[in-house]
Amino acid sequence: MKKSKTIEEEENSLWSAGEFAETMSSSDMEEKMKTFHKKHDENVDFNCKKCNAKISAHNKDWHGGMCDDCFNKENTL
Ligand SMILES: [Zn+2]
Numbered sequence: 001m002k003k004s005k006t007i008e009e010e011e012n013s014l015w016s017a018g019e020f021a022e023t024m025s026s027s028d029m030e031e032k033m034k035t036f037h038k039k040h041d042e043n044v045d046f047n048c049k050k051c052n053a054k055i056s057a058h059n060k061d062w063h064g065g066m067c068d069d070c071f072n073k074e075n076t077l
Pocket residue numbers: 048049050051052053066067068069070071
C-alpha cells in the first residue's frame with residue numbers, strides 16, 4: 001500500500017509561502033509605507049534640509065527630506 005504524499009507536499013508549500021511572505025515584509029519598508037499614507041501636514045516634526053522649514057514625516061521620507069517648495073525646485077532643475 002502506497003502512502004499518498006499530497007498532504008505533506010501541501011504542508012511544505014504552505015511553509016515556503018510563509019517564509020516568502022516573511023522575507024517580503026521588511027519592517028523598514030512597513031515603517032516607510034506608514035508615512036506614505038499620511039497627509040502632507042501630518043506629523044510635522046521635521047525640518048527641511050534646505051531651508052529648515054517645518055516638514056511632515058511624509059516629506060521627510062518621500063520628498064528627500066525637503067519641504068514642498070524645495071522639493072519642487074530640485075525636481076524642476
Ligand atoms: Zn525647504
